[in-house]
Amino acid sequence: MTLTKKTVKVGMADMGYCLAPNSIGSSGLGSCVAIVIYPANGAAAALAHVMLPDASIRRNDDFNRAKYADTAVPLLLETMQRLGPFRNATLRAKIAGGANMFQRLSTVDPMMKIGERNTEVAREALKQANIPIMADVTGGSEGRSVVFSLKDQSLSVRTIHSGTKIY
Amino acid sequence: MVTISRTELDKIREISNIGLGQAATSLSQLLDMPCKMTVPAVTVTGFDDIIALAGGAENEVAAISLKMEGAFRATMLFIFPAAHVSSIVKQLTGEQSGILEGIGHSALREFGNIITGAYVATFADLTKLNVRSSIPDVVIDMAGAAITPSLLPLSLYGDDVILIQTNFNDWFEKSPERFQAQFYLLPEPGSMNVLRTALEGMPS
Structure with missing residues (x-):
């Protein structure tokens, strides 16, 4: 039997997981x-596509944990526990994104500078969970598409202007 | 979940139809070519659906973003395929190169000012709300990355937004590709009560 590899796609403010030998991306x-x-x-991976730094800034009651960096990390950990008996000590993380897209508007609207804040809170939440960050491809002002492959635990990051790089 | 009544949707559609009609007229004069627009569609939709409308998260687009500020707050986005940037810049500036840096970006920002200026003036006139538009900003990148920053103020309230969407077509009639540009108005949920009251004063 041959296994067909597939890539699980995760949308904005959402999370997903995949098992070896598949990939997951956003x-x-x-x-x-x-x-x-x-x-x-490399038996499994879970990915969250977070939009905002911390859940305390929300102004509604319905609560999507995958949307915020501080609540997404515990959600990813719970997901990993459901997938297998993985100990936190053996877990690793890779992160990408957090760009500042609108350089001019961000001078008048602090909301436009949220990328930096998202990155800081993601790093902090991972540190608290004792999970080392193996690749940190963040900042700048370019959009990115990422695919994490369980085959070699690589994170491929594509931008329009700089092409694809593997981390 | 954002809620809005049918009557309110109809009124917003009417304001947008008049405002964008004027924007289309300004554009056809500026670009010296016919510019048609669709009747604005007003819907409540999810974040991923908005990105899908712009051709998917990885589609290369130019996005001109402005804020409507004052008594009512919203984000205005004008989006078109990145492939058309250089021909629009050439048309606006008369330069042959269609370069993106410097003059190209200024030309696109001015383009955004013209489109949204007509819309904001009509909006203020019909709703009697004191609104103005912010400085424009331009980004040419993947649709997901270019549109998401505009969704952030709305994302504090939930995972869906009110979307007023209009397509502009046929700018380049000789072009084999059919040109599609889109205008989005995304009201901030915290401003919806102000808009509701203003709409009540408007004749149906």
């Missing part, structure tokens, strides 16, 4: 940050 990240968590043995 497209057109601007200020959003993709957080990928996987065990060192």
